[in-house]
Each structure stands twice: as structure tokens, then as C-alpha cells.
Amino acid sequence: MMNTTDTIINLALEEDGVFKDITTREFVPKDKKAKAVLIANKLGVLCGTDIFIKVFKIIDKRCKVSLKMKDCAKLKQGDIILEIKGPAQAILSGERTALNFLQYMSGIATITNQFVTSIDNGKTNEVYEQFRRVSV
Secondary structure (H helix, E strand, O other): OOOHHHHHHHHHHHHOOHHHOHHHHHHOOOOOEEEEEEEOOOOEEOOOHHHHHHHHHHHOOOOEEEEOOOOOOEEOOOOEEEEEEEEHHHHHHHHHHHHHHHHHHHHHHHHHHHHHHHHOOOOOOHHHHHHHHHHO
């Protein structure tokens, strides 16, 4: 049974034409293995790694994602976020969709973090500080 997240991911994969990627199927051997490394290109807050992983599990269960950083981590340029290994066709076909989700969710987390940080006047009591940390 599919949940809402799976449905959204499948719709995005369909929209991106992942399952009809003729170029990759034509020019990349079916048995070719690959490894990709995701590196941060600027400051931010990481969010959406679970969705990134799920995209590749839907495309090809043989894809293995190794997280080097967890959601909520503060990113700086050059940080290695994750590595993915598996069939080259699956990695090449799914990278756009997976990155779109990760960038979108990380963008929201980053902007939210900037907003909350900018309104922190130093007078926040400890109770609210705990909620702020969880929220951001």
C-alpha cells in the first residue's frame, strides 16, 4: 500500500520521465555500477535525506545511500552530504528528482532557520528555546 509520500515521489518521477529515460538506457550499460557523491555548494540546513533515499529505493532497491550528515545539520560549502552506490542507470535517472526534493526541503529549512535566528532577541526563556531548537 502506498502512502502520500510515495504517491508524491512517484508523481515527480513520472513528471521527470525517469522511467522513460531513453538516453541513459541507450548509452549506459545495464550492468554498469556507479558511485556519486553529493557535496554542499553553499551554507544551509540539510533536510529531506529520507525522501532522497526513498526516491532511489523506488527506482531501484539495489541503490545504497550512505549518509555522511543528518537532517538538521548546518551545511557549509564543501561538506560531503552523502554517497550513493548502485546501478549507473538508476543513479543517472533518479538524481534530478532526488536532488529537487532535497534542495526544496533544505531551502525551506535554511530560510526558516534564518528567520528564527534573526528574531531571537536573547530574551527567550529556556522552555521556548527547547521548542525553537526542535522547530528549526
